[in-house]
C-alpha cells in the first residue's frame with residue numbers, strides 16, 4: 001500500500017502564496033543552506049496548507065463579491081479561532097469578514113474580542129482582549145504566570161486537547177507540505193504524550209534585570225508608588241521584550257527543589273540589590289546577568305541533583321560568597337558554578353567558568369546510561385520523555401541486534417542517541433558541529449565503557465563530496481537537526497550514500513515534511529530523485545503546554 005505512493009501521481013495542491021516549491025529553491029546555490037523558511041513563511045505555510053482555507057485570503061473579495069476590508073491597527077474585533085499555528089498563535093477569522101488574524105493565546109474553538117496590533121502582508125496580528133465563549137477543552141491554567149509569560153502558551157487547554165491539536169498539525173503538514181496526501185493516514189502514528197506534563201524540565205534560564213514587566217492585569221491594582229519601584233527583577237523575559245523581565249515566583253515546568261532555589265535567590269538578591277546589582281541592558285552596567293538551574297539524577301540512588309549557575313558580568317567570588325552559602329544549604333544543590341560574560345547583551349553562555357561550591361558537573365541517566373552534564377553542555381531538557389523518544393528511535397531503526405550494523409548519528413549533540421544504540425550494533429559514528437558537545441560525547445562513551453563509538457566534529461551544512469569517506473558505509477543513518485532541517489547538500493549526500501534506513505528525528509514538523517518530500521518524492525529542479533519510502537511518522541510531545549512538537553520518522557530505501 002505504501003509502496004504504491006512512490007510510483008503514484010503525487011497529490012496536486014494549490015501553490016501557497018509565500019512558499020511555492022519554485023520560490024523555495026530558486027535562491028539555492030551549491031554553497032547555500034536550503035533556505036530556511038522565514039518564521040513568517042513557515043507560519044503562512046502552515047496556515048495555508050494546514051487548513052481548508054487555502055483560498056481564504058489571497059483573493060481580494062469575500063464570497064458575495066464584497067471586497068475585503070483590511071482591519072485597522074487598534075480596532076477591537078470579534079473573531080473565532082479555528083486552529084493553532086506552529087508557533088502557538090491562534091489562527092482566527094474576523095466574524096464579519098472572514099479576514100485571517102493571528103492572535104496570541106487564542107485557542108481553537110474560542111470566540112473572542114482581540115485588538116489588531118499590526119498588519120502583515122495579507123493577514124493581521126492581534127492581541128487577545130477577552131474571551132466571549134471558550135474552547136470546549138479550556139481549563140484554568142495552574143500557573144499564576146500562564147497568561148503573561150511567553151513559555152506555556154497552551155496551559156489554558158486540557159492536556160488531552162493539546163495532544164489532539166499537535167497530532168493534527170503534524171498530520172496536516174505531512175500530508176500537504178510533505179505531499180503524502182491521503183497516505184498520511186496510514187503513515188501517521190498516534191502522538192505519544194508525556195507522563196508528567198509538569199515538572200519535566202531539567203534546565204531553566206532566568207534573567208536578572210532592572211525593569212520589571214508589569215502585566216496589564218496587575219497594572220490597575222498597583223499604586224503609583226509601587227510602579228516606581230522597578231530596580232530589581234528576576235524571572236523570564238516578557239514576550240518579545242529583551243529589556244523587561246516578568247518576575248517569576250515559581251515555574252511549574254521545573255522541579256520543586258529548583259523553585260526553592262529560585263525563590264531563595266529572588267529574595268536574597270532583592271534585599272541585597274545594592275551589593276549585587278542586576279545587569280542593566282541599556283547601560284551595560286551591573287553584575288548579575290542570569291540564573292541557570294539544571295537538574296539531574298545521582299546514578300546509584302536516583303536522587304535529584306541541582307546545579308546552580310550564576311552568570312555575571314565579571315569574576316568577583318567574594319561578592320557572590322554570601323549568596324552561594326545560602327544556595328548551598330538547599331539539600332539537592334550539589335554544584336554552584338559561576339560563568340562570567342563581559343560581553344554586551346544577554347547571552348547566558350560564559351567566557352570562563354569557576355566552580356564555587358561542590359562539583360563541576362551533575363549526572364543524568366537515560367535508558368541505563370549515565371551522562372555527565374556541565375553548565376554549558378547541550379542535553380535533552382525533558383530527560384524522562386527523552387527515554388521514550390530514544391526508544392522510539394530504536395524501534396524506527398529496526399536494528400537486527402546481531403552487532404553487525406553501522407550507525408551514523410548525524411547532529412549527535414553529546415552522543416545520547418548513538419550511545420544508547422551502541423550495545424546492539426557494530427559501530428556508531430557521531431557527527432556534530434559543537435566541539436564541546438563532541439568532547440562530552442567522547443567522555444560519555446568512556447564513562448559508560450562504550451568502545452565502539454567514534455565522534456567527529458564538523459559542520460553538516462558545509463559537507464564536501466568526500467563526506468562519506470570518513471566512515472564505513474552506514475546501514476542506518478539517524479538525523480536529528482535543529483529547526484532549519486537538513487541542508488540540500490546533505491540530502492543529496494544521503495541519497496547517494498543509500499543507507500537501508502534513515503530515522504529522521506525532528507523538532508520542526510514543517511522543515512521535516514519538506515525534507516521527507518525530497519527524500520521520497522525528489523525534486524526535478526535540483527536533480528534530486530527520491531529513493532526512500534516513508535514508513536511512519538510518530539509525533540512525540542516533549543514539551544507540554546508549549547507549541548513545540550517532536551517527530552520520529554522512519555524511511556526505508558527502495559530499489560530504483
Ligand SMILES: C[S@@+](CC[C@H](N)C(=O)[O-])C[C@H]1O[C@@H](n2cnc3c(N)ncnc32)[C@H](O)[C@@H]1O
Nearest residue numbers: 411412413432433434458459460461480481482
Ligand atoms: C536537536 S539537537 C540533537 C542532539 C542529539 N541528537 C540529542 O538527542 O541530544 C541538534 C544538534 O545538531 C547540532 N548542529 C546544528 N547545526 C549543525 C551543523 N550544521 N552541523 C552539525 N551539527 C549541527 C547542534 O549543535 C545540536 O547538538
